[in-house]
Amino acid sequence: MTSSEIPILRLGKILLAGLLKELDDKTAVLFADELSRQVSTVGAEAVVLDITKLEIVDSFAARILVEIATMARLLGARVVVAGMRYPVAITLVELGLDLPGVETALSVEHAVNMLSQPGGSRDG
Amino acid sequence: MLGDAERTREEIARVVGEQRDRIVATWVRTQEITLAAGGAVDGDELREEAETIISCLYEGLAGATPLDQVATRFPPLRNAVTDLSHRWARLGVSATAIAGAIFALKDACVQVLADEISDLGLRLDAIELTNRLLDGAGLLTFQTYVDSREEIIQRQNRQLLEISTPVVRIWRKVLAVPLIGTLDSGRAQIVMESILQAIQDNEAAVAIIDITGVPTVDTAVAQHLMQTVAATRLMGADCILSGIRPQIAQMIARLGIDLSEIITRSSLADALTTAMRMVGDVWPVEEKPSESTFSNVP
Numbered sequence: 001m002t003s004s005e006i007p008i009l010r011l012g013k014i015l016l017a018g019l020l021k022e023l024d025d026k027t028a029v030l031f032a033d034e035l036s037r038q039v040s041t042v043g044a045e046a047v048v049l050d051i052t053k054l055e056i057v058d059s060f061a062a063r064i065l066v067e068i069a070t071m072a073r074l075l076g077a078r079v080v081v082a083g084m085r086y087p088v089a090i091t092l093v094e095l096g097l098d099l100p101g102v103e104t105a106l107s108v109e110h111a112v113n114m115l116s117q118p119g120g121s122r123d124g
Numbered sequence: 125m126l127g128d129a130e131r132t133r134e135e136i137a138r139v140v141g142e143q144r145d146r147i148v149a150t151w152v153r154t155q156e157i158t159l160a161a162g163g164a165v166d167g168d169e170l171r172e173e174a175e176t177i178i179s180c181l182y183e184g185l186a187g188a189t190p191l192d193q194v195a196t197r198f199p200p201l202r203n204a205v206t207d208l209s210h211r212w213a214r215l216g217v218s219a220t221a222i223a224g225a226i227f228a229l230k231d232a233c234v235q236v237l238a239d240e241i242s243d244l245g246l247r248l249d250a251i252e253l254t255n256r257l258l259d260g261a262g263l264l265t266f267q268t269y270v271d272s273r274e275e276i277i278q279r280q281n282r283q284l285l286e287i288s289t290p291v292v293r294i295w296r297k298v299l300a301v302p303l304i305g306t307l308d309s310g311r312a313q314i315v316m317e318s319i320l321q322a323i324q325d326n327e328a329a330v331a332i333i334d335i336t337g338v339p340t341v342d343t344a345v346a347q348h349l350m351q352t353v354a355a356t357r358l359m360g361a362d363c364i365l366s367g368i369r370p371q372i373a374q375m376i377a378r379l380g381i382d383l384s385e386i387i388t389r390s391s392l393a394d395a396l397t398t399a400m401r402m403v404g405d406v407w408p409v410e411e412k413p414s415e416s417t418f419s420n421v422p
Contacts (some may be wrong), residue, residue, distance in 0.1 A: 082360060086320030089355040098354045103358035106327050 006031050008038055014115060015039060015077075016108065018050040023057065028064040035068060039075045047072050048111045052083035062097040069102040078103060082111040132249040137185035139240045139250075140178065140233065148174040150232040155225055173208055177229065177379055180204045181257075191385045193415030196260050209265040210272060219269040230258035289315050292324040297329040298399045300392065302367075304337030312348035319352060323361045329397040334392045346381040353386050362387070362402060366395035 005027060009016040015038055017031070038048060047068070051057075057065075069079040082105040092099070105111035140147065152170045173326050180201040184194040194201060209222045233254050241247040289311070294300045299322050303315065335341065341349075351376065353363040366389045368376070376383060389395040 016276070081358075086317065086324050086359060089315065089320055089358040091357055093351045093355040098310045099358060104358055106323075106329065107360075110327075110329075110360060 003042045008035060010038075010042060010044075010108050011112075013040065013043070013045040015044045015047045016050065017047070018052075019054045019105045021053055023054060023061045023064075025060050028061055032064055032071070035086050036071050036075065039072055044072075044075075044077045045113045046078045046080065048082055048105075048108060048115070050082050050108050052085070052107070053083065056087065057088050057092060059095055059097060062092060062095070062099060064100055065102055069099070073076055073101065079116070080105050080111040080115065082106070093098070115119065128249065128375070132246060132253055133185060134249050135246060136237065136254060139237055140182050140185060143236045143240060144175075144178050144182070147178055147229070147232045147236050150235065151225075152230050154228045158221060158224065158228075174229070177201070177204050177208065194257055194260070196264060201261070202264065203263050205264050206268045210269040213269050213272055219266060222265045222269060226258060226262040226265055226306060230255060230262070233258065267352060285311060285314055289318050292319050292332075293322075293326055293328070294332075294396065295400060295403075297327070297403045298332065298396065299323065299326065299328045299330070300332045300334060300396075302334045302337065302392075306340070307338055307345045307348060309344065309348065312345065312352075315349070317353040320355055320359060323356060323359055328361055329403045330362050330364060332364045332366055332392065332395045332399055334367040334395070335365065335372070336369070336392070338342060338367075338372075341372050341376055341381075343379055343381060346376065346379075346383065350383070350385065364389060364395045364399055366390070366392050 006017055006019060015035070017035065023031075035047065038044070049065070049068075065079075065081060072079045075079055079101075080103045081099065084104065103114075148171060150391065151174050155170050155174075160380070180198075181194070182202075184201045185197040187194075187198060189198040196202060205226070208225075212222050213223075234251050237250050237254060238247060241250055288302065289303075291299055291301050299319070301315065301319055305311075309313070315333075315337065319333070323331055335349075338345070349365060353365075356363040364387045365383070368388060368390060387398065389398060
């Protein structure tokens with residue numbers, strides 16, 4: 001079985017993955033696949049995706065992010081996308097992709113803080 | 125026919141060369157009447173200008189540039205004409221007066237040509253050619269005038285964009301952007317970029333967009349604001365829209381723009397209170413109930 005090149009770290013009940021400069025279609029699909037398996041085997045409560053280094057998000061990658069969020073929710077976990085660069089945010093908004101169901105945070109630290117608060121999501 | 129054209133050209137060159145002083149004198153006389161009223165350019169300067177242009181014209185006629193392109197293609201003449209219109213434009217001379225000056229030069233030349241060339245056919249050809257040549261120069265002054273104006277407008281536009289979008293940090297993790305003036309798509313784009321960049325640089329959790337100074341909000345502006353809010357959410361921050369005046373609120377309601385996704389407050393103070401609650405700081409004094417017209421903070 002092939003696995004994606006993106007390492008998925010486990011911090012208690014949180015799974016943490018850092019995406020690199022580019023997210024091509026094949027890597028994205030493999031990553032989503034591997035992540036879903038990990039979420040279910042670990043019984044994770046949350047997934048934090050660090051996209052600080054990611055410079056390009058196309059519509060396919062955006063769809064994968066939304067799919068990851070949907071799939072994680074089905075498995076009982078929240079998905080937080082952390083550290084989106086502002087050009088990426090502008091591109092996504094201009095493409096009309098606002099990542100429904102995906103929570104966002106300024107950085108991984110903020111994401112972990114947010115998840116540890118009992119209140120739940122930042123704007124929920 | 126080509127021989128004729130060449131001959132005409134030589135004839136013009138000869139007359140212009142020989143009668144240079146007379147042309148200059150005639151021209152200065154006419155220009156002193158029209159320009160001296162404004163007091164911007166005096167007689168000596170006029171004489172200098174005229175001599176420069178006439179000698180460039182003479183060189184152009186003697187050179188190899190096709191005659192109808194001498195004004196636009198022959199570099200010394202072209203430069204002399206554009207220089208003149210630049211300088212005079214700066215002195216506050218109107219575009220009409222500058223072009224008028226060139227046309228008066230044409231009149232002066234034509235007058236001299238009419239006196240000096242005895243052959244009737246040749247005279248007609250020479251006058252026609254001179255007309256065409258100096259008409260080109262007149263048009264060039266207009267083009268130069270418009271170009272320099274255009275440059276000023278663009279520079280001011282850029283300056284306006286630079287000064288019009290300050291992003292200030294007003295509290296720990298809270299940014300404020302007071303918007304003043306009409307938002308068009310270009311400005312909205314710059315506003316969005318500077319807000320997002322500031323959020324990234326300061327790790328700000330809340331950005332307040334204050335539209336007290338924005339005269340009207342139409343669907344396009346609302347669309348830009350929604351985009352900005354969506355982008356800040358993607359980055360993990362939040363956005364509050366404040367300073368919505370009653371008229372604007374009415375306009376938004378009447379246009380049926382749905383801003384329910386955005387947290388809105390009527391004043392910047394209210395927005396700051398909300399923002400501080402969101403970042404976990406407590407407002408130091410007793411809080412008044414919010415006067416929000418729209419949605420409440422979730």
